[in-house]
Amino acid sequence: MITKVAIKHDAALVDGSGHVVGHDAGSTLVRRLLRVFPGSELIGPGPRRCAGFDLIPLEFVDPVTTVVISMDVLDSVDVWRTLRPAGAEPRLMNFLWWPTTTYPHPVEQAALALSCALFPTFANSERTANEAREVVSRWTVQPLAEKARLAWVNLGFRLEHVRPRHEPPVPLVLYPAIYVSERKQPRLFLEVVERVRERTPIRVEARLHESHLVSELAMRMSSREWMWVGPLTATRDGYWDALSRTTAFLATATEESYGLEYVEALAAGAVGIFPDLPWAHALLPSGYPLFYRSPAEAEEQLYRAVTDPVGCWRDIDASAGGSLARWLRDQHSDDLFEKAITDRVHEWFGVGVAV
Structure with missing residues (x-):
């Protein structure tokens, strides 16, 4: 049974008191996800007990009990390959929170398309979700594009x-x-x-x-x-x-x-x-x-x-x-975001996810 969530964002920094620091969009979203999924883990240098969450290396994630929410969408295939040798099918979803044009090189666009086609992808707005669909359609083969699972909600504010x-x-x-x-x-x-x-x-x-x-x-x-x-x-x-x-x-x-x-x-x-x-x-x-x-x-x-x-x-x-x-x-209510992303985690990975 899936019991916890692990969040991956390599740029997230944790201070000496165990708090995620920074006011950039990525750090803000990491804090929001940690709040939405109480008891979740943050993937990073560790292991270490922090303020309300555990910081653990990717290799320590248990793919049997954990859903990984990857904010580093281009890296998701590598994340899957790291977790797969444990024997279980890794539970991995993307959180696409930046414009698809952020990485314009054809190699990056193809990597983004493959990631969004292979793994369920939750976008921070309808516009981003539509862009992801276009990238998947353009850069992947039809059997993969047809199976892509994309959802979205406006991030909102409190x-x-x-x-x-x-x-x-x-x-x-x-x-x-x-x-x-x-x-x-x-x-x-x-x-x-x-x-x-x-x-x-x-x-x-x-x-x-x-x-x-x-x-x-x-x-x-x-x-x-x-x-x-x-x-x-x-x-x-x-x-x-x-x-x-x-x-x-x-x-x-x-x-x-x-x-x-x-x-x-x-x-x-x-x-x-x-x-x-x-x-x-x-x-x-x-x-x-x-x-x-x-x-x-x-x-x-x-x-x-x-x-x-x-x-x-x-x-x-x-x-x-x-x-x-x-x-x-x-x-643009934060309540809508919280409900939408928890609903999708339940839908994509089962009702056993702890929230």
């Missing part, structure tokens, strides 16, 4: 994290990413906020992963006296407190598999300006009013957001049937 609003004396614009990689288009963000800053007073904040704080572009951004560039907030509470005083954010990414930070910022009351791209439309009500097709449109929309946030929210709420907050609760 409603109780939202803080009361605290409007800043000077409008605050957020760079809504922790990296300044090309996919996020930080240069476009900087170009637009500079133009808006020439028209009206604003402050800008960018909270970046430590690996990107020392980049040339981060240094360039921090040289503006009205722009603060610094490390990620130390705690989740600090993160939500910062969002509660954010007036607006400008999304500039070319691709997202989901977009959790955007959803959380909207829930916190920040006006969101989005590129007119499929990933952004997938997050929002069909009539959402603030999509831009050019830098000039982004400038005008951001200018309006910081000079008339009340009017922007009137239009945003109208697009969601009267309340975007209510729409977000219905479409």
